[in-house]
Amino acid sequence: DTGVSQDPRHKITKRGQNVTFRCDPISEHNRLYWYRQTLGQGPEFLTYFQNEAQLEKSRLLSDRFSAERPKGSFSTLEIQRTEQGDSAMYLCASSSGDRLNTEAFFGQGTRLTVV
């Protein structure tokens, strides 16, 4: 297992287009998180899954954003009608166990540029 994998690493899209990112967590990690990071800032929470259930969504996650985790394995994050303000690094993380004190592991991120 090579860790959390995200695809694509980079995405350039025109304003108004839809984009979809994929995250493959570490095998058997039941918790999966999406974060967004803009230049010079720390990552900000977007949404969180425990297995296939989406348990929490940030107010940052407007109705143009949707995330899924079918079968509790990989996850996708879709942004519809992209705006220039969506340009950021999108990070995925996973952690294991039923307890909340386990270590989180992050992927390399997907850098989105909306032109």
Place this chain on the structure above:
Amino acid sequence: KQEVTQIPAALSVPEGENLVLNCSFTDSAIYNLQWFRQDPGKGLTSLLLIQSSQREQTSGRLNASLDKSSGRSTLYIAASQPGDSATYLCAVRDYGQNFVFGPGTRLSVLP
């Protein structure tokens, strides 16, 4: 609402120096605190995880301490090297189950 701050925002030191990075959080009701390293344009690499019941953790030249009651953590880097140059982020997992990050400290170690 949990807020995390990090001081300093940027730090430049000559190679070989020992240094301390600071992290503060406003709500002491946390499960744990994790320190990460981020290289430019890359994802986050986990450095150390401290549980709320622990006072410190060590890994190689890194030592992290936690004072939950005062809402503070420090990351101590011994004998710094140019390869340590990166942004260092701290994050707390609070009872809202999510990680709340600080803005990071950008470290430059000069040869």
